[in-house]
Amino acid sequence: xxxxxxxxxxxxxxxxxxxxxxxxxxxxxxxxxxxxxxxxxxxxxxxxxxxxxxxxxxxxxxxxxxxxxxxxxxxxxxxxxxxxxxxxxxxxxxxxxxxxxxxxxxxxxxxxxxxxxxxxxxxxxxxxxxxxxxxxxxxxxxxxxxxxxxxxxxxxxxxxxxxxxxxxxxxxxxxxxxxxxxxxxxxxxxxxxxxxxxxxxxxxxxxxxxxxxxxxxxxxxxxxxxxxxxxxxxxxxxxxxxxxxxxxxxxxxxxxxxxxxxxxxxxxxxxxxxxxxxxx
Amino acid sequence: xxxxxxxxxxxxxxxxxxxxxxxxxxxxxxxxxxxxxxxxxxxxxxxxxxxxxxxxxxxxxxxxxxxxxxxxxxxxxxxxxxxxxxxxxxxxxxxxxxxxxxxxxxxxxxxxxxxxxxxxxxxxxxxxxxxxxxxxxxxxxxxxxxxxxxxxxxxxxxxxxxxxxxxxxxxx
Numbered sequence: 001x002x003x004x005x006x007x008x009x010x011x012x013x014x015x016x017x018x019x020x021x022x023x024x025x026x027x028x029x030x031x032x033x034x035x036x037x038x039x040x041x042x043x044x045x046x047x048x049x050x051x052x053x054x055x056x057x058x059x060x061x062x063x064x065x066x067x068x069x070x071x072x073x074x075x076x077x078x079x080x081x082x083x084x085x086x087x088x089x090x091x092x093x094x095x096x097x098x099x100x101x102x103x104x105x106x107x108x109x110x111x112x113x114x115x116x117x118x119x120x121x122x123x124x125x126x127x128x129x130x131x132x133x134x135x136x137x138x139x140x141x142x143x144x145x146x147x148x149x150x151x152x153x154x155x156x157x158x159x160x161x162x163x164x165x166x167x168x169x170x171x172x173x174x175x176x177x178x179x180x181x182x183x184x185x186x187x188x189x190x191x192x193x194x195x196x197x198x199x200x201x202x203x204x205x206x207x208x209x210x211x212x213x214x215x216x217x218x219x220x221x222x223x224x225x226x227x228x229x230x231x232x233x234x235x236x237x238x239x240x241x242x243x244x245x246x247x248x249x250x251x252x253x254x255x256x257x258x259x260x261x262x263x264x265x266x267x268x269x270x271x272x273x274x275x276x277x278x279x280x
Numbered sequence: 281x282x283x284x285x286x287x288x289x290x291x292x293x294x295x296x297x298x299x300x301x302x303x304x305x306x307x308x309x310x311x312x313x314x315x316x317x318x319x320x321x322x323x324x325x326x327x328x329x330x331x332x333x334x335x336x337x338x339x340x341x342x343x344x345x346x347x348x349x350x351x352x353x354x355x356x357x358x359x360x361x362x363x364x365x366x367x368x369x370x371x372x373x374x375x376x377x378x379x380x381x382x383x384x385x386x387x388x389x390x391x392x393x394x395x396x397x398x399x400x401x402x403x404x405x406x407x408x409x410x411x412x413x414x415x416x417x418x419x420x421x422x423x424x425x426x427x428x429x430x431x432x433x434x435x436x437x438x439x440x441x442x443x444x445x446x447x448x449x450x451x452x
Contacts, residue, residue: 210330210402211414245417253400256334272332272400278415279329279336279360279401280313280372280392 002116003091003140007044009036010079010134011061011097012052012069017181022098024060025186027193033060036095036102043107044093050079074155076134081150084143091116096134098179100189106176110137115167119145122161126174131166133157135177201226202267206237211275216241230254230271231261237273250274282341283356286331288363291370300355300377307381309388313372315365319415323408329371331362332400343394351387353378358391360401 011023011033023033033049041047049064056068067086069078076096083092093110095102106123114121114137122136134157138146142164149160171177180189201224208216216237227233230252237243252259253272265271293312300308317324344356355377365371374391378384403415 207332209332209400210404211417213330253332253335256338258335258339272335274332274400275402275414276416277397277399277401278403278417279399280396 002114003089004045005043005111005114005137006083006087006090006092007040007047008050008067008079008083008092008094009033009040009048009097010050010076010094012050012055012079013076013097020183022180025098025100025180025190027100027190031060032097032100033064036097036099037064039102039104039107040093040095043104043111046087046090048083050083052078071150074150076157077146077150077155077160080138080157081146084138084140084146088140088143091140092138094134094136094138096179098181099135099177100180100193101173101178102135102176103173106135106171106173109172110135110169113167113169118167119164120161121167121169123169123171123177125177126171130158131161131168132177133161136161202265204233204265204267205270206233207270207272209272209274212243212245212273215243215245225265227265229262229264230259230273233265233271234261234273243273245273245275247273249276282337283344284337284340284358285360286333286336286362287359288361291359291361291373293370293373296357296359296373296375300357300375302355302377304379305354305377305384306379307384308375308377309381309384310373310375311388311392312370312374313392315367315369315371317367319405322405322411324367324405325408326364326366326406327371328364328404328406329360329362330402330404331360333362336360336399336401339398339400340395343391343398346394347376347387347390350390351378351383353383353387356387356391358395360395360399362401 013022015022023031025032027035037047048067049061051061051066052069055061056066067082070082070085071078080092080094110121110123116139118139119142120136120138122131122133125132145164146160154160180186203222204225205220205222207220208218213219225233225236227236231247234247247261251274252261253274254263255270297310315327340358344358347353347356353376358374360372361370372392372395374388376384376388376391378387404412405415406412
């Protein structure tokens with residue numbers, strides 16, 4: 001009989017290249033940590049966030065059950081080590097916190113192909129064919145081997161998997177494990193995922209004043225729009241309502257405060273485009 | 281109470297002046313903007329103000345606080361009309377009382393200039409010819425090649441020199 005499967009999302013990385021906490025990076029409005037936990041929780045018996053001792057009270061991480069590293073400065077092995085020691089009877093599905101494209105189907109593929117009699121089950125990288133250590137299942141029996149590996153001053157989990165008795169799988173979704181290490185990569189990933197999320201239209205209210213009210217033939221309207229910001233919304237309305245003023249002649253107000261053309265819009269926002277004023 | 285308000289009915293300037301009386305003040309300066317019978321070669325018969333009220337009230341309060349802080353004046357009050365106005369009516373009233381005249385003059389000037397350029401208030405003039413037009417807006421649609429023409433009326437982001445050169449500047 002195979003060991004119960006627990007989940008672990010690693011968030012203890014130093015994010016040296018990104019220079020921002022990867023767990024907190026948002027895609028389509030949700031943090032990477034929340035996305036990873038949401039994917040993992042339904043597939044495992046228990047689910048934990050792996051943290052460094054100094055991250056324990058971080059609000060985002062504190063929302064979940066945590067396993068705190070016992071060893072410092074040995075990279076992702078520290079999270080795996082702490083998990084295997086805290087619940088020695090469990091097998092661990094370990095996830096990195098920088099996999100924005102990971103999907104439930106990929107995790108299901110891993111779980112279905114798990115080989116409990118081996119030390120671990122992992123995917124081959126679709127880029128270089130090496131084992132992917134940070135979306136993998138580690139069996140309870142791997143603990144003594146990993147302890148010995150750390151004691152021998154080895155750090156790299158990829159090398160560990162390359163020499164251990166491991167079940168290796170080919171990814172059905174070749175891009176599922178593409179990771180994000182730099183601000184540029186984040187930007188690209190965020191656009192790819194943000195674009196998908198924005199296919200849902202949201203309800204917005206538009207207020208028209210003065211000359212724009214006359215051109216639009218109404219003082220307000222509520223509509224469904226996919227416009228991500230006021231600039232895109234104005235372009236939509238210009239066509240829809242035959243508005244004659246150009247955006248550079250206008251200012252934007254959102255919810256009764258001066259706003260910005262590129263400020264992201266939320267469902268329920270009230271937007272006004274202000275023609276040149278003439279008080280006094 | 282910010283000292284800034286909007287009024288849909290005639291402005292009672294004597295009541296406003298009484299509000300500002302303060303025995304610690306030696307100087308009082310007031311500015312009244314009146315509805316004039318001509319603008320840019322056209323004979324004006326009446327006008328209408330349209331106001332985005334919540335934003336005008338919050339921005340008006342901000343301007344009053346700025347003037348108080350900058351010039352250290354004791355008492356400030358401003359009322360702007362909304363709706364339909366006849367010739368000769370008071371469109372905007374600004375009053376400042378301070379210990380000495382210099383800060384009262386400067387604060388009053390600051391208030392009327394900022395109010396004209398920053399508040400979301402629009403003016404529609406009706407002309408003797410039967411035409412009407414939104415001041416500062418009609419040429420926006422007519423002359424799309426000159427984006428600088430009206431940048432002046434959007435306050436923030438425009439250079440101070442430009443801001444004071446707004447077309448249709450009726451009260452200066």
